[in-house]
Amino acid sequence: MIDNYLLYLSYIENKLKKFFEAQSPYIFCKKGCALCCQSGEYPFSQIEFDFLMFGFSKLDENLKQQIFGKVNKLLEEKSKTEGTFLHECPFLINNECSVYNYRGVICRSFGLMSIRQNANSKIPFCAFKGLNYSNVLDPETRIISLEKFKALGVDKEPLAYNVGYNALTSPDIEEVFNIKFGEVKALIDWFQKSEKSN
Ligand code: SF4
């Protein structure tokens, strides 16, 4: 299964790399920018979480303790919160992902504009913070502005891709790569389960 999952990861990495390249005039991601890891729920399937923890097992003890300290603090905060619990990812250390090569699918696609069925494309939230797609965003209508695109004078159009979490982890993908994503939960809830079962 792990070999098939690695094959799948290399497939989506190649695919996403091409999309990011095609959108380069609108992409402002750079090392140290971690807004997308600072507030979210981070959906992880079983296979992604297992792979993430495999990466975690390779970290040095100090880092592991630091991450577990953050996890425990988040679990405590979550227990006192009603509804959606948005938080910084506990694997974010000094504004960098401590398990970068083992990160989840959602982490790999974030920053691109994605196609939403029967609705306008989903623009990454960082567009509203002056980052990706902000140079073609109309802040009032909250959609991509044709005028701003024309004014840029670039030949690569701002495009949305089928890169939503469900599309990247669909049953078709499972069949092609002979993998099972398994149950999907918010990242912090995976730790909740292991705490209860201990
Ligand atoms: S997706 Fe947005 S927030 Fe995340 S690294 Fe790129 S520019 Fe920064």
Ligand code: SF4
């Ligand atoms: S696993 Fe890494 S890339 Fe994904 S949200 Fe956490 S810190 Fe960010």
